[in-house]
Amino acid sequence: MPQTISVVENILNANDRLAEENRARLDAAGVFSINLIASPGAGKTSLIEQTLPRLKGRLRVAAVDGDIATSLDSDRAAAAGADASVQINTGGECHLDAVMLRGALDRLDLTQFDLLIVENVGNLICPANFKLGTHKTVLVASVPEGDDKPYKYPATYRGVDTLVINKIDLLPYVPFRMDYFQRGVQALNPGVVTFPLSCITGEGFDGWIQWLIENTRKE
């Protein structure tokens, strides 16, 4: 057993070192970067699709899409107007890691972009354990998942910088108590920046777009 644990620790240490290298490359190129994590179907790809047209002419955006199979997501990002998109197929792995992101960065001329959006594999647990080197981790929650998710996935909710609450257009149709959800979030991650929005109706997008632009200009 101690041997197994030391192998796992070594992998995590190696990952953290590579994440720092990725960060240094992004910083050197002046690229602000976000890591989108979420349950399957919370709407990461839809969020990217709705975000890209709103940034057109204001920020040059590259999208890196991680998935265990298919290039459906990077196809959607490209169709939505990403200035470049790269698909990472993890081959069954349940999360992106810093090595995978390094491979994607190798395929991009970072000097051509202001913002890099990384879409992690749909999984609310494992991606939280692997740093990529991005500047901010953004959790995309969604209303139909239920209002108990902060309580059930505390490590993930505690570790993120920003929270998008997607699918607020479904609030009339599902039993979701926003105050109960928000109490759970605030207990774990006080003051976390939160954007309730809908990728279907467009409601709530102004604050999210402004946050992306302001953070990108700071970088």
Next chain:
Amino acid sequence: MPQTISVVENILNANDRLAEENRARLDAAGVFSINLIASPGAGKTSLIEQTLPRLKGRLRVAAVDGDIATSLDSDRAAAAGADASVQINTGGECHLDAVMLRGALDRLDLTQFDLLIVENVGNLICPANFKLGTHKTVLVASVPEGDDKPYKYPATYRGVDTLVINKIDLLPYVPFRMDYFQRGVQALNPGVVTFPLSCITGEGFDGWIQWLIENTRKE
């Protein structure tokens, strides 16, 4: 690297052996058992809540609920009328394994039950790699997750015995093409038994309940 791979293989082999022991214990007691896997928020716990009252007086049911934190799920199963419920907190682990289920079985007098419902951790990827020893794996999909999920999580969809499509009451409000979803399912898992239903309206429950009763009586 070869050393790392061999450690992982040894863990999986050990898990499979323990899964067989779990199965033998369940068979000896005449208990039919299912392993519910799903994304976070697809409705595993709600499905259990709506299933238990419909089995009352017909089957004696034990529920084992796996989660990375809290006992919210087993509390809900107990409140819904489970004859016994056991919570497994995985302590951050992203899936149940056969050791954890063995620990739960140790806490149950299996001769007192007909059906064991195991609720896995909310995760569409990792639980598919760890056998528990249960008789059938049931995937709970949900309409708001989107119709592309079979295409994006093929290993999970391919490996299950039964598919529940939950939240069909939301079909009027989300862009979900049932035919596209079903084509993806059938390509990966031809003839898989499928139950579209809603835990809110109760629509579609008759077939699901009948399937549980028939399979339990066969055991």
